Amino acid sequence: MDARFTGEQDEIRRTLRDLLDKRCGPQELRAAVDTPAGHDRALWTALAGHLGLPGLALPETCGGVGGTVTELALACEETGRALAPTPLLATAVLAAPLLLALGTGAQCAGFLPRIASGDLTAALAVPGPALATALALTGHDRRGQWAGGGRAGGVQARRAEGGWQVYGQVDQVLDGHSAELLLVAAHTGGFARSRVLLFLVREDAPGLTRVRQTALDATRPQGRIQLRDTPAELLGDEAADALAALARLGDTAAACLAAEAVGAAARVLERTVEYVGQREQFGRPVGSFQAVKHRLADAYVQVQAARSAACYAAWAAAAPAPGAETAGPLALAQALEALRRAAAEGIQLHGGIGFTWEHEAHLYFKRAAGDELLFGPVHRLRAQAADAAHVFEEAGT
Numbered sequence: 001m002d003a004r005f006t007g008e009q010d011e012i013r014r015t016l017r018d019l020l021d022k023r024c025g026p027q028e029l030r031a032a033v034d035t036p037a038g039h040d041r042a043l044w045t046a047l048a049g050h051l052g053l054p055g056l057a058l059p060e061t062c063g064g065v066g067g068t069v070t071e072l073a074l075a076c077e078e079t080g081r082a083l084a085p086t087p088l089l090a091t092a093v094l095a096a097p098l099l100l101a102l103g104t105g106a107q108c109a110g111f112l113p114r115i116a117s118g119d120l121t122a123a124l125a126v127p128g129p130a131l132a133t134a135l136a137l138t139g140h141d142r143r144g145q146w147a148g149g150g151r152a153g154g155v156q157a158r159r160a161e162g163g164w165q166v167y168g169q170v171d172q173v174l175d176g177h178s179a180e181l182l183l184v185a186a187h188t189g190g191f192a193r194s195r196v197l198l199f200l201v202r203e204d205a206p207g208l209t210r211v212r213q214t215a216l217d218a219t220r221p222q223g224r225i226q227l228r229d230t231p232a233e234l235l236g237d238e239a240a241d242a243l244a245a246l247a248r249l250g251d252t253a254a255a256c257l258a259a260e261a262v263g264a265a266a267r268v269l270e271r272t273v274e275y276v277g278q279r280e281q282f283g284r285p286v287g288s289f290q291a292v293k294h295r296l297a298d299a300y301v302q303v304q305a306a307r308s309a310a311c312y313a314a315w316a317a318a319a320p321a322p323g324a325e326t327a328g329p330l331a332l333a334q335a336l337e338a339l340r341r342a343a344a345e346g347i348q349l350h351g352g353i354g355f356t357w358e359h360e361a362h363l364y365f366k367r368a369a370g371d372e373l374l375f376g377p378v379h380r381l382r383a384q385a386a387d388a389a390h391v392f393e394e395a396g397t
Helices: 007-023 026-033 041-049 067-083 090-103 105-116 242-276 290-318 323-351 361-377 378-388
Strands: 122-125 155-160 163-174 179-186 195-201 208-213 220-232
Touching: 007 041, 007 067, 007 220, 026 220, 026 290, 041 122, 067 090, 090 122, 090 163, 090 179, 090 242, 122 163, 122 208, 155 220, 163 179, 163 195, 195 242, 242 290, 242 323, 242 361, 323 361, 323 378
Parallel strands: 122 179, 155 179
Antiparallel strands: 155 163, 163 220, 179 195, 195 220, 208 220
16 A cells, blocks of 8 residues: 555645635635525536545546545545535535436436536435434444334335335435535335335425525535425436445545544644644743643644544545455544544633634534534444454453
């Protein structure tokens, strides 16, 4: 394994950081999250049109760049550093790989080039607070009971004249209120143990109602989706194994989320180090006190260890190898802990301004807490990795 980044990968990081420094400062960030969409459409157009971000991990035959999960994770690290509210996670990390893996030739040709160009945004709708389970990050439900069905609620699909119809409600859909294409997981038999398939629902489909939800992390906008006998198109064919595809997607999602968290942790730590070098107490910079140095050094070591884990997880997702299935959950757990630690130190060491609404430190802490609610918690991520590695199984069993 060559752990060095290529010249192209370094250029992706540098170019993206320069653009986000200019277009996604604190004022632009707050203005973007207050818009109905929850993100700056002009910034997304620039990221897609000038840098090709949503198509980084898509093949060239689908209009993409032809890169791997590694390039996508590097992009996520930079957007995480700026806390940029963009559809990158929902569209390029969660939705596009499912379309590529399960979609028919016509579906891939119709949607993926538009996603790669930034002309189409998409979102994955998983019923209930079960996204982490569906992605096999905090458990692996091989029967898909997390999707509900019948009296269990969730989303149900049934055949209708000329296709399918879906009925139900999905909360906490990342960018679900603004995405132009929804990938909805639904039961097809009307009971809890019936088969789960994925369906495509367009933004203008009759019976579809969407509303933006108030979220802990405003930079990660979420929507509630209500489906009332809404026409839907089956993703792929009925022989497709949607549950297996979602589980495989978990490796990519974990690597990109870990990279995002590392970027955010590194940025808030940089700002804290800069501040304690300027703030004075008892006639000397706060950063010169030994206790402060030790705390920041510990946070730095934790962030660097999380960066190494995230890089390995991205490499493992791009080139799967035996035993690599634990890399994603472990990297995500380590990165979320590093972000929470760095953000907490930043809030405290910024003193009286650290916890104010006007300062940006609380946004980083909310990103850590919000991601752990959606994709964790940390102890369950580690437990899933331990189960996958058979750590606690007795010899010979």
